[in-house]
Amino acid sequence: MxxxxxxxxxxxxxxxxxxxxxxxxxxxxxxxxxxxxxxxxxxxxxxxxxxxxxxxxxxxxxxxxxxGGTAIVLGRGERVRALPGADLPWMVLLAPGTELADKTASMYSAIPRTSYTRGALTRKLEARIRGGGDVPAQFFFNAFDSVARKVFPDSSRHWQAFVSVGAREIHLAGSGPTLFAPVAKREVGTAMQLLLSQRYGWPAFLVSAWQPAGGEPAGGEL
Known part of the structure; x- marks a missing residue:
């Protein structure tokens, strides 16, 4: 428009x-x-x-x-179901700034039908968060992970750079090209962020989870 x-x-x-x-x-x-x-x-x-x-x-x-905060997003993004604040680890973001024309359309068209699910893991995560449990890194997933290296130029190089500085669990943020990796301690994340920035010259950031002020939401759709 x-x-x-x-x-x-x-x-x-x-x-x-x-x-x-x-x-x-x-x-x-x-x-x-x-x-x-x-x-x-x-x-x-x-x-x-x-x-x-x-x-x-x-x-x-x-x-x-x-x-903002923790939420389940439904539909094409217009339906937002708020969740209690999740117990999330520190995250290191690698933002290479790769430009790709029609990025979202390209990423969706590259996903094979075998990657479609019924959302069982998402529901499991939601129940865990509502129950006050933590969110282990192995629960993170992104359907775009499997196609990112086919669609984005140099994505494999960015992925390997993350591995080289100690990242174990790496995922695409949304439809990319930014990557993120959870870390157990802030000090580990700081070291990883500095290595990515100084060794490779790419923008990297250490971030923590944020929850809106005003207490935990009731969980209804906003």
Missing amino acids: TTARNMAEKDDNHGYRSEMHRRQRSKNWAMLAALVGLNRLWGLGLGAEELQSLAAQLSSDAPFFIR
């Missing part, structure tokens, strides 16, 4: 108007941040459902980032 879309409009007493243009994906996240920020700044009073509906016009995964 390339036409201008009025995402938020201030009343006449303030005289401000925000025009959002959905032109390219690189601008979508700035638009999402602006939408959330203007809702607070101008006191528009848009609730989570309204914000998520607007966010869904930017991209399929944008509704999740309206709230």
Whole structure:
């Protein structure tokens, strides 16, 4: 959609108007941040459902980032079911910044039918999180892992670099090209991040899980 879309409009007493243009994906996240920020700044009073509906016009995964935290995402991304905060390990991200035209379409078209599942592991993970259990690294999975090295140039090299600095469990983040690896301790992650940055010159980051303020959600769809 390339036409201008009025995402938020201030009343006449303030005289401000925000025009959002959905032109390219690189601008979508700035638009999402602006939408959330203007809702607070101008006191528009848009609730989570309204914000998520607007966010869904930017991209399929944008509704999740309206709230963040731990959640199950359904449909094409517009249905977000909140979960209690998960006990997750530290993560090292490797973000090579590889550009690929029509990335998401290319990745989905490369997935073989044998990779389709009924979501049993996802349901198992959800039950574990709701029960207050941890999330072991061996429970992580991404259907795109098996096709990333076929679709992204140099993906094998990035994967091997991660292995060379000690990563054991490596997965694609979303549809890529960023990779992530869970680590048991912050110190281990710091060393891994520095090695990736200094030895290979690639952007690498050490991150921890984040849960929105306000306590654990009830678990209903937002």
